[in-house]
Each structure stands twice: as structure tokens, then as C-alpha cells.
Amino acid sequence: MNYPKSIQQAIEALRIFPGVGAKSAERYVLALLDLSDSKREQFIADLHGLNHVRQCKVCGNYCEGEICEICKDENRDGSTICVVASAKDLLAIENAGFFNGRYHVLNGVLSSSKGIYPQDLNLDALFERIHQGNIQEVVLATPLTMDGEMTAMYIDRKLNDSKILVTRIARGLPMGGQIDYADMTTLKQAFSGRKKVDHDE
């Protein structure tokens, strides 16, 4: 005896989430079935809305049009680009409210153990932006983890010959150096304590 096919399929669909096994997925689907028809329809419509989400053609941030609100905003300092691993990190920095430059989202960090190489990240667009635009400073705000450091070093090396100031956010972030978990004060300190990347390191 098993659930009708549509329930089985919904359970299977929910298992794409990290940490969601068969039991949890089953619980979620049954909870959805417990909702009133209108609430369930609203839930499904909300998820459907994700189909409108795109990545900004300039910076890789999530947006609903071609270009994100930050890239469109003419009041922001276009001469500074803050490079982050994810849109989640961008949001953490943005919500801390001290940075008025623009961003570039890499969609991950380089990782030899996970087999993530430069071509897998949003790097070409970054270098293109840097070489085309009037960029004076690139702030490397990738996580302060081994992979994050490796990614920062890679970008810095690529910009070695340019006249652009390349800085790295300071240490002092919580263990693992995750940007999205840092509180606003810590993030602000990490930014204001950023240092020019030392090529001899």
C-alpha cells in the first residue's frame, strides 16, 4: 500500500533539499495537504514565482529583470567592486549598510576537493567588467576559508598587472569565515580593516 502517485511524486520532489530525507519530505507533503485549497494554491504560486528569477547580467546577483537594482542604482560608487561567493553573502554585506560600491557574485569558490575550477565560476564576467570599466578597487570578500582564500588569491594574481587596488577583507569573522553568518559590526570591521593584497605572501 502506498500513497497515490501525485503524493509520492511530491515527496520525491522535496527530497532535493539538503538534509531532507524521505520521512521529512513525507511530513511536509502531508502538511501541505492539510492546508486549505486556497492556502496550498498560494504556496504553489509563491514557488512558481521563482521561475521569474534571473541572474543579473552584470554582477550575477539575483533579480527579476535583466539587471539587478544595485547595478541600476546610479548613486552607487561604480569604481569599487566587492567580490562575493554568493548572493546570500551580498545580501549580508548589503544589509549591514556600510558599503556603497557594486558587487560581483561568483556563484561559489574554487575548490580542488570539490572539483570547482575557474571556468565553473562567474569569473570571466568579472575580469571583463574590471577591464572595461573605470574600476579603482576590487574588494575580495570571499569567505575566510581555505577555498575562499584560494579564490581571492587567484583573482588577485589575475589582476597583478593592472593598476587596480586589490584588497582583502580582514580576519576576525566567526569560525569558518562565513560572511552570511557574521553580524553587522563584525562585517563592518572586516571591511574597514581590509588590506591591500601582498603579492609576496
Ligand SMILES: [Zn+2]
Ligand atoms: Zn547586478
